[in-house]
Amino acid sequence: MITMGIDIGSASSKVVILENGNKILAAEVVQIGTGSSGPRKALEQAFHASGLKQADIEKFVATGYGRSAYEDADKQISEISCHAKGVHFLIPDTRTIIDIGGQDAKAIGLDEQGNVKQFFMNDKCAAGTGRFLDVMARVLEVSLDELDDLDKLATEPAAVSSTCTVFAESEVISQLSKGIAKENIIAGIHASVSSKACGLIYRLGIEDTIVMTGGVAKDAGVSRAISKELGKTVVTAPNPQTTGALGAAIYAYEAACRK
Amino acid sequence: MDRINYIINELKCIADNPKKAMDDYKKATGKGAVGIMPLYCPEEIVHAAGYLPMGIWGGHRKISKSRAYLPPFACSIMQTVMEMQLDSVYDDLAAVIFSVPCDTLKCLSQKWKGTSPVIVFTHPQNRVIEASNAFLVEEFKILKARLEEILDTKISDESITESIRIYNENRQVMREFTQVAAKYPHIINAVTRHSVIKARFFMEKSSHTALVKELLAEIRQLDPKPWTGKKVILTGIMAEPNEMLDILNEFDMAVVADDLAQESRQFRVDVPDDDDPLYRLAKWWQDFYGCALATDVKKYRGEMLINMVKEQQADGVIVCMMKFCDPEEFDYPIYYDQFQQEGIRSISIEIDQESQAFEQIKTRLQSFSELL
Numbered sequence: 001m002i003t004m005g006i007d008i009g010s011a012s013s014k015v016v017i018l019e020n021g022n023k024i025l026a027a028e029v030v031q032i033g034t035g036s037s038g039p040r041k042a043l044e045q046a047f048h049a050s051g052l053k054q055a056d057i058e059k060f061v062a063t064g065y066g067r068s069a070y071e072d073a074d075k076q077i078s079e080i081s082c083h084a085k086g087v088h089f090l091i092p093d094t095r096t097i098i099d100i101g102g103q104d105a106k107a108i109g110l111d112e113q114g115n116v117k118q119f120f121m122n123d124k125c126a127a128g129t130g131r132f133l134d135v136m137a138r139v140l141e142v143s144l145d146e147l148d149d150l151d152k153l154a155t156e157p158a159a160v161s162s163t164c165t166v167f168a169e170s171e172v173i174s175q176l177s178k179g180i181a182k183e184n185i186i187a188g189i190h191a192s193v194s195s196k197a198c199g200l201i202y203r204l205g206i207e208d209t210i211v212m213t214g215g216v217a218k219d220a221g222v223s224r225a226i227s228k229e230l231g232k233t234v235v236t237a238p239n240p241q242t243t244g245a246l247g248a249a250i251y252a253y254e255a256a257c258r259k
Numbered sequence: 260m261d262r263i264n265y266i267i268n269e270l271k272c273i274a275d276n277p278k279k280a281m282d283d284y285k286k287a288t289g290k291g292a293v294g295i296m297p298l299y300c301p302e303e304i305v306h307a308a309g310y311l312p313m314g315i316w317g318g319h320r321k322i323s324k325s326r327a328y329l330p331p332f333a334c335s336i337m338q339t340v341m342e343m344q345l346d347s348v349y350d351d352l353a354a355v356i357f358s359v360p361c362d363t364l365k366c367l368s369q370k371w372k373g374t375s376p377v378i379v380f381t382h383p384q385n386r387v388i389e390a391s392n393a394f395l396v397e398e399f400k401i402l403k404a405r406l407e408e409i410l411d412t413k414i415s416d417e418s419i420t421e422s423i424r425i426y427n428e429n430r431q432v433m434r435e436f437t438q439v440a441a442k443y444p445h446i447i448n449a450v451t452r453h454s455v456i457k458a459r460f461f462m463e464k465s466s467h468t469a470l471v472k473e474l475l476a477e478i479r480q481l482d483p484k485p486w487t488g489k490k491v492i493l494t495g496i497m498a499e500p501n502e503m504l505d506i507l508n509e510f511d512m513a514v515v516a517d518d519l520a521q522e523s524r525q526f527r528v529d530v531p532d533d534d535d536p537l538y539r540l541a542k543w544w545q546d547f548y549g550c551a552l553a554t555d556v557k558k559y560r561g562e563m564l565i566n567m568v569k570e571q572q573a574d575g576v577i578v579c580m581m582k583f584c585d586p587e588e589f590d591y592p593i594y595y596d597q598f599q600q601e602g603i604r605s606i607s608i609e610i611d612q613e614s615q616a617f618e619q620i621k622t623r624l625q626s627f628s629e630l631l
Contacts, residue, residue, distance in 0.1 A: 077625075080630075
């Protein structure tokens with residue numbers, strides 16, 4: 001039985017095609033999100049990678065910010081539930097998920113069965129999200145892919161505000177003007193994102209195993225900063241941007257089995 | 260069902276159009292309306308004068324002019340009230356009465372930009388001793404005298420006593436309504452429930468009582484249907500706008516009880532008996548419980564909410580956290596901790612009357628309904 005999950009975020013669209021609820025046939029990411037051609041392109045890529053077509057899909061679940069506007073799915077489920085489902089499948093010991101996407105950050109607490117116990121999200125603010133890193137990378141004239149390697153060269157992290165992306169951007173510009181090394185500023189940016197994420201985790205309560213997901217998890221500098229602040233190991237989920245879509249595909253499988 | 264839908268629609272129209280409700284009252288009685296700022300005011304004194312006490316709770320609108328007078332961290336009720344003052348929305352009110360249990364209300368009471376005269380009174384923070392009642396009686400005497408002067412009328416003790424009777428009857432009927440609404444969520448959904456309760460702010464209370472009584476009689480004739488969705492309790496200052504309540508409906512979450520300042524806290528407690536009507540109104544403040552703005556050193560609110568959850572067999576509590584409401588924020592960690600100990604699921608969502616987008620709240624509420 002083939003099921004599919006689509007996670008339509010603010011900044012990216014992800015599709016996972018699953019066989020019999022446990023074998024990943026395709027996991028595709030397109031870096032444009034809701035309201036764009038992103039979802040369609042992600043679907044096309046997933047069908048191409050798996051050699052399948054829409055008619056082969058038994059059930060299809062949509063999640064993410066753009067789920068409500070996406071009418072082709074059989075069901076819409078929140079990304080909180082889908083990330084929990086997906087991460088529990090990949091790492092059953094997970095008890096805390098830190099998901100940092102394009103425009104929001106979430107801390108999700110799971111029980112032993114992988115059910116969501118509690119969750120906290122950031123409120124109406126880009127600080128501590130992928131958007132924050134986008135803005136800083138542009139100011140520093142580096143790509144997002146370079147942030148991790150540059151962070152490893154830092155000798156003394158600069159102080160960067162975690163309250164507001166716009167104010168933090170001004171701070172970074174000011175620090176560049178003073179000649180502070182990019183690596184140190186990047187380490188400070190990572191610490192800033194970490195402090196926002198950890199604020200959510202402190203509200204949740206810290207419980208191992210801690211797993212990071214979302215597009216920002218691809219920047220290992222952020223997970224290192226979170227690990228340092230919490231004093232705990234933070235595991236990055238395999239293919240961290242697709243855990244929501246994976247969870248959606250698993251939910252689709254469970255619904256198909258119940259039918 | 261036709262009569263039920265008719266009454267619901269009638270009350271919803273009143274809740275959505277307070278200006279028309281005020282104009283209709285003026286036409287019918289020849290008397291005007293007195294604005295009542297949040298949260299708790301002895302409306303009975305206004306009612307006894309023959310005027311319509313009109314609740315002022317802000318509204319769903321963008322803020323711009325208000326920024327000249329209020330800091331950004333004033334709650335959105337005050338921001339939108341200020342905005343509407345500056346747009347002359349309240350200028351037809353004969354007077355505006357302020358209670359000032361929080362700092363923002365204190366500030367706003369000193370800078371009313373509309374044309375109506377303002378009367379300010381203070382609740383005693385220490386409300387457990389007899390002197391608190393004596394203090395509040397004096398405040399109410401001043402309020403009454405000022406109202407008599409502005410409205411050019413005399414307000415007798417007998418008329419206040421009669422108004423207290425009318426208001427207590429309305430409080431009783433509203434408590435019944437919330438109980439019936441809990442049993443008939445397929446008829447009284449989250450939006451309907453709110454409209455029926457909110458309409459009482461813009462109607463003469465005995466008229467509101469009559470309509471709600473008729474509504475309850477009609478509903479009780481129907482068999483309750485089993486509810487397959489989730490049951491939730493709302494707590495906070497208010498749960499608006501309707502776009503937020505629509506999300507509860509979308510995900511089959513029935514509001515089986517509330518602890519909202521705009522709703523059940525208004526009619527949770529009756530005005531007690533006594534010979535002196537002003538003393539009775541003052542004693543209400545001492546008897547009142549479970550609100551962040553009514554000092555309670557034992558913080559009974561958490562226990563009250565836990566009992567509500569058990570009585571209604573609710574699945575969880577939705578904390579409707581008014582953005583920038585310090586008293587509500589201070590209460591939250593205390594009762595949240597109590598919820599955790601009892602295994603009660605809860606979520607906090609931010610209420611901001613200026614909000615135009617509700618996707619973030621939708622994500623939270625949908626996720627909450629999925630984990631219940």
